Amino acid sequence: MTGAVEIHPSAIVHPGTVLGDGVKVLEHAVVGKQPTLSPRSTARREPLAPTVIGAGSIVSTGAIVFAGTTVGERVILGDQSCVRERVTIADDVVVGRGSLIENDTTIGALTRIQADAYITAYSTLEEQVFIAPCVVTTNDNWMGRTEKRLGNMKGPTIRRGARVGGGAVICPAIEIGEEAFVGAGAVVTKDVPPRKVVVGSPARVLRDVPADELLESA
């Protein structure tokens, strides 16, 4: 994993970006981008620290990483993915092709986010979480209305080892318990207890997660 940084000639790495040993930035990727906010955006406007990408990580083809974000070691940011500002990504994370990690989100070590997932702003994903393709998360029960929402926008908290199935939709501020399992296509409107399987729209508890699928045994 050590060795020279490789930046493809078609990639753009903005000044100030810190790239660890052996980082690769592939074709047409853009690293260190400053946000261009709408006049009406509720996102914060402080000056952003440089992007930091840890040793051995790869920013794949066409991916975008914003300023103010820190990426750990041996992370793969997939093709055409996008990681917004003030995100913290721990070591050994995979962000799948096309996925978007919105601002002010934290992602724990060894978590795998598969392709085309949407991780909303102000989310917490702990370690060894599995997010299947096309998962949708949300953070705003008021969808852009009322003043009270401004202090209350909150994404999901997805605890250690939880797994969320393809195309599942998670309502705002939901907690998905440790090692819980959300079935494909579920619409999660209530917190999910640890080590339970939920399915359906709205999602209901179906059974316990089988013992042989828990992290200790897998």
Added chain:
Amino acid sequence: MTGAVEIHPSAIVHPGTVLGDGVKVLEHAVVGKQPTLSPRSTARREPLAPTVIGAGSIVSTGAIVFAGTTVGERVILGDQSCVRERVTIADDVVVGRGSLIENDTTIGALTRIQADAYITAYSTLEEQVFIAPCVVTTNDNWMGRTEKRLGNMKGPTIRRGARVGGGAVICPAIEIGEEAFVGAGAVVTKDVPPRKVVVGSPARVLRDVPADELLESA
């Protein structure tokens, strides 16, 4: 918002494109693209007028805007988004990262389309609509079969101030009434009355939109 147009050296602006004062075209964006239709596509084939982008608008990193489309002032077309041909976008619209606006669609002023939404061809979104991330719209009940579909493909009509939640799926030709609210993950198979909240699969009316979330009070 006035001032010089800024086009990143890696962006491509096709000849004939009209860019207003202060327009920014960011890294790897492509503006003024001519469609390359399939031999079997049912889209129209007239020559397309140049793309027009209004003053103060931003075409973000990796975004694509087709010829024949007009974008208003102070619009943000997000990173990796795509706006097809013959689309009309009014002032102060936001198109989120990764979203696709298909051909022959109209979007009213101050409407916000969040990330990774899919707005099908022949859609109408009025003013101050809110489209949450990963919303899916559709326009073809026949999914590519029968001759009769050709005159009958129709996207949604989403009235002023309506809000559609994350990951919701809207069936073809649906009307979503003024200030209506579609819950996250809903599958909308019937028209939604004005100022009603609908949820579920298939979506059913749950209650009225709270008064403090209506545009007049928000």
Added chain:
Amino acid sequence: MTGAVEIHPSAIVHPGTVLGDGVKVLEHAVVGKQPTLSPRSTARREPLAPTVIGAGSIVSTGAIVFAGTTVGERVILGDQSCVRERVTIADDVVVGRGSLIENDTTIGALTRIQADAYITAYSTLEEQVFIAPCVVTTNDNWMGRTEKRLGNMKGPTIRRGARVGGGAVICPAIEIGEEAFVGAGAVVTKDVPPRKVVVGSPARVLRDVPADELLESA
């Protein structure tokens, strides 16, 4: 369809790629990319054959095609789409804007995959299949846990002429029968019989596909 290959100066075609007569590679596209796998990925690691793109096909703006993949004639790979390694795409296929075709997948002639669909690894789509926008497929009932999953990951088998509606979610290893029709937003947890319409979450059989929508009459 015959004639000179056209490669936009901003596109990147990796050495060894075979492009048929009249192939067009548009702005910022990347063809012949080698995978950069995670140390923990379960994908195979053999050396990959060059990408082959058949006569008259188009690799659109910002699209990515991996090495080890063969694309037929008159195929359109849409803007910002991505086709992974060891995929076989027959003639006259359309892959819509933003869609992802994962590794080791086979797609039959005249199949149309619309925008932003997700076709998982180890999928089979036969001829004249119609995949509506934002369809989600899955291949791993264990979501990254247990050793037994490694030989058992399997995407859908979608038979000739089947149609899958917008935003539908297909569970792992599902077979969708010939000319079947999956409604928009359905969550398909069981095999779908030929020429049946299924809708809902979980999807249930609603009726037969109307005779005038079958391939013989359409």
